[in-house]
Structures are given as C-alpha cells and as structure tokens.
Amino acid sequence: MTTHNKKLVIAVTALNAVDNPGPGVAVIRALREGLGKNIRIIGLSYESLEPGVYLHDLVDKTYQIPYPSAGAEALVERLQYIHGQEHIDVVIPNFDAELYNFIKVSAQLRIMGMHTFLPSGEQLDARDKINLSKLGKKHHLFVPEDKIITRVDDLKKAAEDLDYPLVVKGKYYEAFIAQSEEQARKYFYQLSAKWGLPVICQKFIKGTEINIAVLSDGEKAISIVPMRKLYITDKGKAWAGITIEDDDLLQLARNFVKATKWRGAFELEIMRDPDGKPYIMEVNPRFPAWIYLTAAAGQNQPVALVKMALGEKVDEFNEYQVGKMFIRYAWDHVTDVSEFQQLSAFGEL
Known part of the structure; x- marks a missing residue:
C-alpha cells in the first residue's frame, strides 16, 4: 500500500x-x-x-x-x-x-x-430519506410508511394517515418523536430552518434500535457488523452499544447490497418491532460515528475501504467478535x- x-x-x-x-x-x-x-x-x-x-x-x-x-x-x-x-x-x-x-x-x-471509494449519485439519491419508502417497496424491504411535506399545514393530513406518535425528520440530519400536532409543528419549523425543505414524517415503529455498519465493493458486502444500542442520547445517538450475532440482520445487509449495488461504506438504522420485523429507518451513506467498534471486533472497515480505493482486492470478512462494547465519553x-x-x-x- x-x-x-x-x-x-x-x-x-x-x-x-x-x-x-x-x-x-x-x-x-x-x-x-x-x-x-x-x-x-x-x-x-x-x-x-x-x-x-x-x-x-x-x-x-x-x-x-x-x-x-x-x-x-x-x-x-x-x-x-x-x-x-x-x-x-x-x-x-x-x-x-x-x-x-x-x-x-x-x-x-x-x-x-x-x-x-464512493457510491454513485444515483445510489445516493435512491437511499435518500425522501426516496427510502419507494426503495423499500421496490426491493421488498421493510421501511416505515412516510409522508414528505413542504408546508406546515400538511402535518394534519400526514398525522391522519400515520397517527401519533409521529417521527419528524430533517432533510439531512435529526429526528424527533412528536406526540401531538403542536409538537409536530414545532419540530417542522425547527428542522426546516436548520436543514431546509422538505421535512419527512415517518410512521413511529416501537422496538429495539439496531445499527449495521456495512462496507460493499459494489457487488457484495465485504464487511457487516451489527450493533445494538445500549444507551441513546436525547439526539437519538448511540452513546454505548454492543456487537450482536444475528443472521437475519446480516442477510438484510446482503439483500440491500444486492438490490442497490452499493459501492462504499453505509449504515443501516434498524428498528426491530416486537414481531421481529427489521424496519429500515434510515440509510446513512457513509461510516457511522461508532465505526471504530468494527475494528475492535475484528473487521476494520476504514482500512478495507482505503485498500479498495487504491485498487486492491479485499476478501469478505467472515467473522467478528460478538459482545464487543463501546462506551463514548467526554474529555x-x-x-x-x-x-x-x-x-x-x-x-x-
């Protein structure tokens, strides 16, 4: 290298x-x-x-x-x-x-x-929050129903279709759970001012939050490491998490790569409902902030990406350490x- x-x-x-x-x-x-x-x-x-x-x-x-x-x-x-x-x-x-x-x-x-080593513009657009529901339907992936809105007055209709509590999401970042129309309006103004329009309203799914860090060469997943959130901040970010063993989640990541031909790093944000259905809440088109855990668990995704960027062939990782925890701290x-x-x-x- x-x-x-x-x-x-x-x-x-x-x-x-x-x-x-x-x-x-x-x-x-x-x-x-x-x-x-x-x-x-x-x-x-x-x-x-x-x-x-x-x-x-x-x-x-x-x-x-x-x-x-x-x-x-x-x-x-x-x-x-x-x-x-x-x-x-x-x-x-x-x-x-x-x-x-x-x-x-x-x-x-x-x-x-x-x-x-990046996805194409088309791949980036396809997983955008605005298009995620359409992507799910096309490839038979579980994605919560959503409504894309550009006016605060559209919240009423979105709530009629999706009911409260309602997840209100910014175009790029941030999401809030609104329990009422008053809260939803507040979050709409807050998110649209910060990130611009549209704002996404998504059906609330109750369950266990899981994130999956994935690295793909454009044809197949080179590395897949799922992590369950143990502690979540008020911004919804994982402050502690643990690697878990789950073949269904590994297969979900493989299916996503097969469907999209994704090239590069990405993260699947999953909500697993009480029936065990893994709903894709978001697809982040880059490494997650907890990516160091993949290295600690035996699959160093950033190093693998550098190798692929330089044209080296990287073999699929076939195992990682389950039970590796991270705990974030302030310094x-x-x-x-x-x-x-x-x-x-x-x-x-």
Missing part, C-alpha cells in the same frame, strides 16, 4: 467529536490501528472548533475546506491546493451533505492522484488559543 517508502497520506472529514459526533475521529483511530505508523492523516474541517483538529496524536495537519453550499468547483480548487502541499493518496468524506460534491468531483480527484482537551487563531486566519494548522 506504500511506494518508495512514502507514507500513505489519507484525508478525512467530519472531525466534530461532540455530543452528536461525526465519524472522522473514529475513522482515523481505525486507520491508525490498522495501518500503523506509516500513514499521514490530513484533517479536512469546516469549523475552527471541530475537536479532532486539535488531537495531534491522531491528525497530523488540518486544512479548512469550503462548506458544501459553495459547490463542487470550490471544493476541487481547495483540494488541489491541499494536494499540492500533501500529495494525498485517499480521501474519505464522512458527512451526508458533502457527499454530493465529492461524488461529482471524484473523477477529477482521481486524475490528480486522489482516490475515493476536556486543552489547547492554546494560538492554534485556533491560526486555523481561523490561515485555514490550516
């Missing part, structure tokens, strides 16, 4: 290791563990206060990149500059909202020498204000 003893240079986004963490820091931990010292990690940040920026034992250097709303051209221009400084081998984007631009420019990046990392000022002023640290 290295040539002429050159360190493998890997750029990673989503360094926001906060109470609603991005996957970046966990991806880097897995890469450091699996690839040893012969790698250089470049952080790509949007904000000066993303904690991963200042974790110098994990991130060798950080560069700010333009927000996704600036468009694909601005992204290429910035990455071209960073590549000139760092000679990046692989780029791993980890935010939903940035994937459209990265997919759009992946061929340009490849010409420059920067490899990615006050102390740094100097000069580092914050440098990143804010010059866009790199």
Whole structure:
C-alpha cells in the first residue's frame, strides 16, 4: 500500500467529536490501528472548533475546506491546493451533505492522484430519506410508511394517515418523536430552518434500535457488523452499544447490497418491532460515528475501504467478535488559543 517508502497520506472529514459526533475521529483511530505508523492523516474541517483538529496524536495537519453550499468547483480548487502541499493518496468524506460534491468531483480527484471509494449519485439519491419508502417497496424491504411535506399545514393530513406518535425528520440530519400536532409543528419549523425543505414524517415503529455498519465493493458486502444500542442520547445517538450475532440482520445487509449495488461504506438504522420485523429507518451513506467498534471486533472497515480505493482486492470478512462494547465519553482537551487563531486566519494548522 506504500511506494518508495512514502507514507500513505489519507484525508478525512467530519472531525466534530461532540455530543452528536461525526465519524472522522473514529475513522482515523481505525486507520491508525490498522495501518500503523506509516500513514499521514490530513484533517479536512469546516469549523475552527471541530475537536479532532486539535488531537495531534491522531491528525497530523488540518486544512479548512469550503462548506458544501459553495459547490463542487470550490471544493476541487481547495483540494488541489491541499494536494499540492500533501500529495494525498485517499480521501474519505464522512458527512451526508458533502457527499454530493465529492461524488461529482471524484473523477477529477482521481486524475490528480486522489482516490475515493464512493457510491454513485444515483445510489445516493435512491437511499435518500425522501426516496427510502419507494426503495423499500421496490426491493421488498421493510421501511416505515412516510409522508414528505413542504408546508406546515400538511402535518394534519400526514398525522391522519400515520397517527401519533409521529417521527419528524430533517432533510439531512435529526429526528424527533412528536406526540401531538403542536409538537409536530414545532419540530417542522425547527428542522426546516436548520436543514431546509422538505421535512419527512415517518410512521413511529416501537422496538429495539439496531445499527449495521456495512462496507460493499459494489457487488457484495465485504464487511457487516451489527450493533445494538445500549444507551441513546436525547439526539437519538448511540452513546454505548454492543456487537450482536444475528443472521437475519446480516442477510438484510446482503439483500440491500444486492438490490442497490452499493459501492462504499453505509449504515443501516434498524428498528426491530416486537414481531421481529427489521424496519429500515434510515440509510446513512457513509461510516457511522461508532465505526471504530468494527475494528475492535475484528473487521476494520476504514482500512478495507482505503485498500479498495487504491485498487486492491479485499476478501469478505467472515467473522467478528460478538459482545464487543463501546462506551463514548467526554474529555476536556486543552489547547492554546494560538492554534485556533491560526486555523481561523490561515485555514490550516
């Protein structure tokens, strides 16, 4: 994976290791563990206060990149500059909202020498929250009924069809359970202001929350690791979880890959109802924030993705350790204000 003893240079986004963490820091931990010292990690940040920026034992250097709303051209221009400084081998984007631009420019990046391993734009659109119900029907997957709404007045009709409690979801992130029309209205305004329209109303499914981290080569699933949430934050994020053994969940992931021909990493958010039906609540088109657990359980998905991005053949993993737990914790990392000022002023640290 290295040539002429050159360190493998890997750029990673989503360094926001906060109470609603991005996957970046966990991806880097897995890469450091699996690839040893012969790698250089470049952080790509949007904000000066993303904690991963200042974790110098994990991130060798950080560069700010333009927000996704600036468009694909601005992204290429910035990455071209960073590549000139760092000679990046692989780029791993980890935010939903940035994937459209990265997919759009992946061929340009490849010409420059920067490899990615991403789904197609069509695959990304097909699993979008707006289209998920349609995807489920097409491929005979259990997906809760939903209504896509663009006006607050449409909530009444959505509630008549789906009943309360009702899950109200943002276009990109966040979901709230509304017990009444008043709550649903509040969440509609909150989510539309933050993420834009439309807002998704989804039928509430009572059950056990399970997440499945999957890596696929476009034809078959290379790695599948299911995790049951043990502790959930008020934002619905897993703060603790445990790997579980469940052949039905492994088969569900395989069926999803077979149906979609997905290329790259993704996460299935599952709600298993009291009858045992596994409903797909969401499909996140990148590594989840708990992805380091896959490395701890014996299937290092970030390392496998890097290998595939560089054109190496990766065999399917056939086992993982059941009963591996993660427990997230808060840690006050102390740094100097000069580092914050440098990143804010010059866009790199």
